[in-house]
Amino acid sequence: MKISEIDMVTPKSVEECLYFLSDQEKEVRLIAGGTDAVVRMKDGIGRPETWINIKGMxxxxxxxxxxxxxxxxxxxxxxxxxxxxxxxxxxxxxxxxxxxxxxxxxxxxxxxxxxxxxxxxxxxxxxxxxxxxxxxxxxxxxxxxxxxxxxxxxxxxxxxxxxxxxxxxxxxRPQEENEMGTFEKLGPRKAQSISIVNVAMSLKMGEGQRECLEGRIAFGSVGPTVIRASKCERMLTLSSLTDDTIKDVADIAWKEVMPITDGRATAKYRRSMASALLARGLYRLMKRWDEK
Missing domain, CATH: 3.30.465.10 (Uridine Diphospho-n-acetylenolpyruvylglucosamine Reductase; domain 3)
Incomplete structure (x- = not known):
């Protein structure tokens, strides 16, 4: 079957789209940007009977x-x-x-x-x-x-x-005035391909020297779903975020993640990079905070 032979409908409203989705007689899928759809179909998966095109909604x-x-x-x-x-x-x-x-x-x-x-x-x-x-x-x-x-x-x-x-x-949730975040990513080519490891973090800062009141850290590509680094988050609030403290927090990250070995990286490499990316992100956030 060629991709061009798949039916496509283009609803004009959410209500019309929901009507198409409720049709249990056909296998349907939503498509918007479609950046992943063609790749998946070439791999033999994700090929519906009918595409529901919602890009223009x-x-x-x-x-x-x-x-x-x-x-x-x-x-x-x-x-x-x-x-x-x-x-x-x-x-x-x-x-x-x-x-x-x-x-x-x-x-x-x-x-x-x-x-x-x-x-x-x-x-x-x-x-x-x-x-x-x-x-x-x-x-x-x-x-x-x-x-x-x-x-x-x-x-x-x-x-x-x-x-x-x-x-x-x-x-x-909107970040508060004393909160700042960043995202770090490791891929085979900068900003061009799927992440080998990524991490998002946001810190709520206090009035003390590099005082962190609350930290949120989430890793991607190191487990079956996104992983919240709860141990690292707790460590952020125990003392001032000096360079040594940041290193200690990052060293704990390898215990939080659950990566696998695949064609892009080994589990051991992903664990090491999770720690490295977390440290890099925290250093960058503290540099921003010091410059305020």
Whole structure:
């Protein structure tokens, strides 16, 4: 079967899209940016009977702040997030990650909803969403439900999203004025390919010298899903974040991750790089803090 022989429908509204998704007679899949779809079909997976093309549904492409958090539409592209002053001010860890996604062409086409739906453990925008306590709104013809991102993923390529559901909103926690974040990534080529290891982190700082009141750290590509580094997070608040303390925190990271060996890297290499990336990110954050 050629790709051109697959049926495609283009709904004009969310309601019409949900109607197509509710059709149990056909195997259907949503497509927006499509940056992953063709690759998967060439590998013999993810080939539906009908594509539901939602790329032009502008009602699902937005970034805005409301009383309950920052809302991001699932069709918001990585380029949209890179250019968002709101995200750089109140969710810099997510904007930073978007800046590291693929090449410019991928940033222009790829969407945050697609990154979530693909559910790759190496997805660059997913660790920042863990750090920002994201909530995912899932919509079906039967109604809506909102789930925390910690409950959204079941494993590599698998989520709790039902076949008749689509992501219609992503809500994240805005960072506070004394909070700053960053994203670090290791790939075979800089910003061009899938992560070997990545890490998102955000620190809430106090008035003392390099005093960390709270830290959030999430690793990608080192386990079946994103891993929160709870031991490292606790260590961040025990003493001033001197260079020696940062080294001690980073040394613990290898115990938190659960990588595998595959064609891109060995498990041992990933463990070492998880520690190195965490240290690099913390050093950079402290440099930013010292310069304030």
């Amino acid at each position: 502008d009602s699902l492409r937005y970034i805005r702040e409301e009383s309950d958090g920052i809302h991001i539409g699932p069709l918001t592209t990585h380029t949209d997030m890179i250019h968002s002053q709101l995200l750089w001010k109140k969710a810099d860890v997510l904007a930073s990650a978007s800046n590291e996604v693929g090449a410019i062409q991928i940033q222009n086409m790829g969407t945050i909803g697609g990154n979530l739906g693909t559910a790759s453990p190496a997805g660059d925008t997913i660790p920042p969403l863990f750090v920002l306590d994201a909530r995912i709104e899932l919509n079906s013809i039967k109604g809506k439900r909102i789930v925390p991102i910690t409950e959204f993923f079941n494993g590599p390529g698998h989520t709790i999203q039902k076949p008749n559901e689509m992501i219609t909103d992503i809500i994240i």
